[in-house]
Amino acid sequence: MTSSNVSRRGLLRTAALGAGTLALGGGLSACGSGSPSSAADALTYWDWYVTQAPWVDKEIDLFEKGHSGVDVKKTTQQNAKYADxxxxxxxxxxxxxxxxxxxxxxxxxxxxxGWLHPLDExxxxxxxxxxxxxxxxxxANVFDGKVYSAPLKGSGPLYQLYVHHGVFxxxxxxxxxxxxxxPRTWDEVTSAAQTITKKxxxxxxxxxxxxADNIGVLAWWLDLFVRGAGAPGGAPTGAGTGMDYRVGKWTYGTDRSYADFLELFVEWKKRGFFHPNSVSLSDEAARAFFERGKFGMTVGGVWNQPEWTQHKFTDYSLVTLPSPTATPKGFYYADPVGNGAFAAVxxxxKKAHEAFQWLDALTxxxxxxxxxxxxxxxxxYPADNDPAGIDSKPFAAFVGMTRQVLRGPVPLVRNPELAGVAPGAPKPDISDVVxxxxxGQVKDVQGALSSLADQKFQLLSDAVAAVxxxxxxxxxxxxxxxxxxxxxxxxxxKKA
Incomplete structure (x- = not known):
């Protein structure tokens, strides 16, 4: 449950608006970028970073200058097809x-x-x-005592509430x-939304x-608002995610925070606080609408900021964990098992030593x-996350939010044999339910939440039984x- 730096849609959008180097509709093709080297003996490197590509290119340049004779050929693959x-x-x-x-x-x-090279040498x-x-x-990244990967980034709050200054x-x-x-509480968000809509x-x-993109946007709202209410599992999308580790189950149906927020969410809609085209807008179109002041508040992640910065739009603030009470009862939780931002050899x-040198520099x-x-x-590295010296006030605010991320329980640390447990994702999942x-298609809110919680636990139980x-x-x-x-x-x- 960590911070994503670019959404799938954001990645596709950035690629489309950029140099046109990423093949968006052509299936599996991808672009090579970064070092101009195309020599057959160059180190090959893959990632899915588009918005962050300038940073990667800079790191490649610095690495090549410090490692004479070692070139890196970068390929940025399409995020949605990366695993395949x-x-x-x-x-x-x-x-x-x-x-x-x-x-x-x-x-x-x-x-x-046998895909990964142990790095212990x-x-x-x-x-x-x-x-x-x-x-x-x-x-997580160590198996039978051998290290296989290292992290490329750290953990920040996954979602934030963005506030448009001009609209306010x-x-x-x-x-x-x-x-x-x-606004920092549910009531304050309600009051602000009412005032903006009315005036x-x-x-x-x-x-x-x-x-419109079916990437789980409405689950972002649920996740952001219920964590501060004391539901530590939140509502992240993805198989096996969102469990409340206090009880080892999904508590969608038993923790009233979920139903309470969804009741408020529907009330906001009934009272006309939401832009009427929200369901049909794409995620990137919604970012553009927010930038132009079509609505005063939206929920998203730090991946929103590069585009707005590019457009010189900085007239906004961001907060995380808006709660029913003045003081949040929960946080985001760092999970080192998350592997979406780890690099490996x-x-x-055939150039494992040079490959590790590049991984070493990149991390x-x-x-x-x-x-x-x-x-x-x-x-x-916590020492790197100093807001001082960062020109962008919104981004400096995000970096300062690392204190809103606490270390949480990690079942794999206590029992590494859980590594093979891979539960499937139910359909519909939390995003579909929200x-x-x-x-208005789902009438029995409590029933839908309870049913989903039961399905997710059954899938986990089946996966555990298989292992x-x-x-x-x-x-x-x-x-x-x-x-x-x-x-x-x-x-x-540790498990005894």
């Missing part, structure tokens, strides 16, 4: 030397398939010690000193989003600080952390 492309490259025996690890299959499966204890404690975990000022939502009155005369609405690389503290300074996201509630049949000592009880206080960082405890 990596699998295909491995099956054909021609994978890249270094690559961002796809989220599917799991890292454990990739190691078992170079990743010494001294090298590992430069990373924050807990970076290298058995069952036009509605008179200001403090005595003229600054914008930023704008139809020119602006209080709230807006774009859900291919087991088939270094210096590269991490440049990642932050280039407004890409949060570094894996969309159905918003559109247990292989002789592994695993149980659904491995996901229960009854001693966890979601308002405090979790202290790692």
């Amino acid at each position: 492309l990596v699998a295909l490259a491995n099956r054909s025996g021609n994978p890249p030397d270094v690559f961002m690890i796809p989220q599917v299959p799991s890292v454990a499966e990739q190691v078992a398939k 170079w990743a010494t204890p001294k090298w590992q010690s430069r990373f924050p404690e807990g970076t290298f975990l058995e069952g 000022k036009a509605a008179g939502l200001t403090n005595p000193d003229g600054s914008v009155k930023i 704008s005369g139809g020119k602006s609405y209080g709230l807006g989003f774009g859900n 291919s087991a088939k690389s 270094s503290p210096a590269a991490g600080r440049r990642w932050v300074e280039d407004l890409n996201g949060v570094s894996a 969309t159905g509630i918003y559109t 247990a049949k292989q002789g592994k000592k695993v149980s659904t009880s491995d996901y229960v952390f009854a001693d966890w206080d979601p308002t405090k960082p979790y202290t790692t405890k």
Whole structure:
């Protein structure tokens, strides 16, 4: 449950508006960029970074200058097809030397398939010690005591509430000193949305989003608002995600925060606070509408900011964890098992030493600080995440939100044998349920939430049983952390 730096739609949009180098409609083709080197002996490197491509290109340039005779040939693959492309490259025996690890299959499966090169020859204890404690975990990126990957970025709040200053000022939502009155509670969001909608005369609405792309936008709203209400599982999309580790189950139907917010969400719609075209707008169109002041508040992630910065739009603020109470009862939680931003060396690389040198440079503290300074996201190194010196006030605000991310329980740390557990995703999942509630297609809100929670736990139980049949000592009880206080960082405890 960590910060994403570019959404799939954002990636496609950026590519389309950029140099036109990413093949958007042609299936599996992709672009090579970065170093101009096309020599057959160059190191090959794959990622899915488009918005962050200038940072990668800069790191390649610095690396090549410091490593005479070693060139890096970068290929930026289409995000939606990345996992398939990596699998295909491995099956054909021609994978890249270094690559961002796809989220599917799991890292454990990739190691078992022989895709990843163990890094222990170079990743010494001294090298590992430069990373924050807990970076290298058995069952996450360490298997049978061998290290297989290193992180490219750190954890920030996944979603934020964005507030348009101009819209708020036009509605008179200001403090005595003229600054914008930023809403931080559910009631304050409701009041601001009502005021904007009423006073704008139809020119602006209080709230807006774009859900036409089917990328889970409405689940973002649920996730953001219920965490601060004390539902630590939130509502992230993806198989196996969103569990409340206090009980080892999905609590959509038993934690009233979910139904309470969805009731409020539907009330906002009934009272006309949402832009009427929200369901039919694309995510990128919604960002453009927000920029132009068509609505005063929207929910998204840090991936919104590069486009707005490019357009010189900085007249906004962002907050995270809006809550029913003045003080949030929950947070976002860092999970080092998340592998979407880890780099690895291919087991088939004929230049493994040089490949590790590139991975070493790409995951270094210096590269991490440049990642932050280039407004890409949060570094894996806490010392890099200093808002001072960052020119963009909105991005500096995001970097400062790292304190809203606490270390949470990680079942794999307590029982590494869980690495093989891979539950499927139900259909409909949480995003579909929220969309159905918003559109009125789902009438029994409580029933839909409870049913989904039961389905997700059954899928987990089936996945655990499958691994247990292989002789592994695993149980659904491995996901229960009854001693966890979601308002405090979790202290790692090994399974006895």
